[in-house]
Amino acid sequence: MKMKTNELVKFSILVGLMALFFDAIIGHGLFWKNDPYWNYWVVDTFLAxxxxxxxCAFLGAGIWQGIIIMGIHSLVLELYYDFLSPVGLPQEPLWLSHYDVxxxxxxxxxxVYLGGYFLSLWIWRRKNKEVEVIKNIQVQKVIVWVALLTIVxxxxxxxxxxxxxxxxFFGFTFFIQRFVLTFLFLCFWLSYIGLxxxxxxxxxxxxxxxxxxxNMYLGPIGLPFSFPRYLSYNELWIRMFPGGFVSILIVLWILRKFPTKGAI
Structure with a gap:
């Protein structure tokens, strides 16, 4: 799949963000259970x-291209952290062993990068159809509907x-953070993926x-009236993750047809 320059730039940024997401949630969230800190996340995203x-400018975008591209990206990243920089910057610099690298x-x-790339490719291939659907609905109605959907x-x-x-009770700050994350996520998902x-x-x-x-990296519970506490991995994955998934699935399934049926 060949792209024009503006599409290529957007797709590349999307791949960088999805690679960061998969690395954070699976690589460091589930496998290593650590935080390599800000320098790593920035380098990881921009490098991808x-x-x-x-x-993609020479090979195009596709499945076999993604395997090659993410193979090269993983190789460059390991070379970078083997010879040029420790992880943990700026707080706790640590040079990794050859085995770890x-x-x-x-x-x-x-x-994890292949997961991010393939998700980006799937989103990209669906976006044109969903844009045609959503552009026929008044933007104010879409925003109001997404805000109400977020609250529900x-x-x-x-x-x-x-x-x-x-x-x-996780605190009022927790709900504000969740509202911001959920609102923007649903705006993106409705516009490019659909329901x-x-x-x-x-x-x-x-x-x-x-x-x-x-919540694993940035969002403790308890604020603003209690001392902030980060949830353990068992609390995050055994209770919070299934509870959140089921809640979102129920609401989206029930309300998924409202925008296109003119219910807003």
Whole structure:
């Protein structure tokens, strides 16, 4: 699949962000269970986007191209952290061993980056159809509907996750953070993916993973009236993740037809 320059740049940025997302949630969130800090995340994202942009300009975008591109990206990333920079900058610099870089690191990074690339490719191939659908609906109505949809999701998720699974109130700051993340995610998802069956299921999955990623690295519970506490991995993955996924799936499934049926 060949692209024009403006499309290539957008696709490359999307790949960089999705590679970052998969690396954060799977690579460092589930496998390594650590945070390599800000320098790593910035380098990781820009490097993936840069290599994708250069490679796709000559090879195009597709499945076999993605395997080659992410293989090259993983190789360049391991070379960078083997010879040019430690992880952990700027707080806790640490040079990784050759085993961590070339045995565990390369394989893990290749797999998570392929996941990010293939998700980006799937989004890109669906976006034109969804843009045609959504552009026929008045933008003010779409925004109002997404805001209401976000509120309903947060209410249902609060009942299931906080009320039933945790029996603990996570604080008002938690809800504000969730509203911002959910609103922008749904705006993007509705515009580029849509809410057919595939869109609903994958949307529920990736929004719940987005929540988990944010709370794992950036979002403690308890604020503003209690001392902030980060949830453990068991709390995140055994209780919060399934509670969030089920909540989002229920609401999106019930309300998925409202925008295109003129219900807003």
């Amino acid at each position: 986007a840069t290599i994708t942009c250069i490679a 070339w045995i565990v690191g390369y394989v893990t990074h290749l797999l 999701i947060l209410i249902v998720e609060g009942i299931i996750t906080q009320g039933i699974l945790f029996r603990e 057919d069956v595939k869109g609903v299921v994958t949307g529920a999955l990736f929004l719940s993973l987005t929540w988990i990623t944010y």
